[in-house]
Amino acid sequence: MRRYALLVLPATNRVYAEASVALTRAELSVFAETVLGARLLDLAETRLGGVPYVTFSAETLSGRDVAYLSNLSSIYALFEVDGDAGGEILRPVGLTPLAEFDDDLLTIQKYAGKTNEYFTKLLLNVTVLASTSGTEMLDRPLHVFDPLCGRGTTLNQALMYGYDATGIEIDGKDVEAYSGFIRTWLKRKRLKHQAEFTPVRRDRKVIGRKLHVTLAPSKDAYKSGSTLSLTVVNADTLKARDFFRPRSFDVLVTDAPYGVQHGSRSGGAKLSRTPLDLLAAALPGWVELLRPGGALGLSWNTYVARREDAADVLTRAGLEVCESEPYLGFRHRVDQAIIRDILVARKP
Numbered sequence: 001m002r003r004y005a006l007l008v009l010p011a012t013n014r015v016y017a018e019a020s021v022a023l024t025r026a027e028l029s030v031f032a033e034t035v036l037g038a039r040l041l042d043l044a045e046t047r048l049g050g051v052p053y054v055t056f057s058a059e060t061l062s063g064r065d066v067a068y069l070s071n072l073s074s075i076y077a078l079f080e081v082d083g084d085a086g087g088e089i090l091r092p093v094g095l096t097p098l099a100e101f102d103d104d105l106l107t108i109q110k111y112a113g114k115t116n117e118y119f120t121k122l123l124l125n126v127t128v129l130a131s132t133s134g135t136e137m138l139d140r141p142l143h144v145f146d147p148l149c150g151r152g153t154t155l156n157q158a159l160m161y162g163y164d165a166t167g168i169e170i171d172g173k174d175v176e177a178y179s180g181f182i183r184t185w186l187k188r189k190r191l192k193h194q195a196e197f198t199p200v201r202r203d204r205k206v207i208g209r210k211l212h213v214t215l216a217p218s219k220d221a222y223k224s225g226s227t228l229s230l231t232v233v234n235a236d237t238l239k240a241r242d243f244f245r246p247r248s249f250d251v252l253v254t255d256a257p258y259g260v261q262h263g264s265r266s267g268g269a270k271l272s273r274t275p276l277d278l279l280a281a282a283l284p285g286w287v288e289l290l291r292p293g294g295a296l297g298l299s300w301n302t303y304v305a306r307r308e309d310a311a312d313v314l315t316r317a318g319l320e321v322c323e324s325e326p327y328l329g330f331r332h333r334v335d336q337a338i339i340r341d342i343l344v345a346r347k348p
């Protein structure tokens, strides 16, 4: 049995205040429960040299275990610990995160209502791990769908992992801002790509607008056809089925309107503080777009919808909510108007 100590990214302390270590433990437990070959024991918060670490014991972690853990949303460094309490020696374990692009893809855009990029990565991870594609997360390009995508934080994290990304957003200004950002960013990074922003027509009527980008992390990848696809539709998410084929996506990852910066619109009607009506109306379409074995990860503000009610809406849409211990540990305070939580559910 060996001991390991995980150092949490300092930036996540700013995002989660006191909750960063607890969220790291919960995310680590989801990795352990789903894909790690080694069992993690004695998970704890431990101070070493006055600095908090998340420590655990395991039979030696394999290269693949470390490759999974390298993608933990809050990992800064991982060490193997030798020696006794007070005289510990930390030996660095090399990390190999999935990182197809420079990380300013995730950090440059700043705007009111942005979902924090570390939190978005956490939500994507725990959703992918709950799906039957979890064991393939390092091996093949999954297809991620965010049906309330704002200015694309989820989409950018999906690209970062080398995945295909698709989103829907009702606010034309957000879609235009994202389109402008991604095109400028790709040009500035001199990444070969093809982008078009075109109307979508059905029966000669325009039903929305669509940004479609084909891109690759290198010239060679682009030339050999190992490209990624990025699609954003400017439309009401209730119409999602009009734009995509059933069973198109491996995971659906979304941060619902908080009732603070954004309200929820369902059926073009009035703006509502709670996202439950929007979720209930949109879920049948969303679920059809998920592959069987796929998973849905939802974050929302618990001040505007209770966890039991949100879980009930997911269950009524035919999904199986993940109720095991680590999935119950993600509730945290964002600010005085928002206590955020996560629900993950599988499509049978």
Ligand SMILES: C[S@@+](CC[C@H](N)C(=O)[O-])C[C@H]1O[C@@H](n2cnc3c(N)ncnc32)[C@H](O)[C@@H]1O
Pocket (backbone or CB within 6 Å): 113, 114, 115, 116, 147, 148, 149, 150, 151, 152, 153, 154, 168, 169, 170, 171, 174, 235, 236, 237, 238, 255, 256, 257, 258, 262, 263, 264, 265, 266, 267, 278
């Ligand atoms: C919490 S924000 C998501 C922010 C996003 N994750 C980001 O980082 O940019 C929720 C988004 O849902 C959008 N929205 C609300 N109702 C919608 C609907 N019926 N169809 C599509 N988008 C909708 C809002 O315009 C808002 O951009």
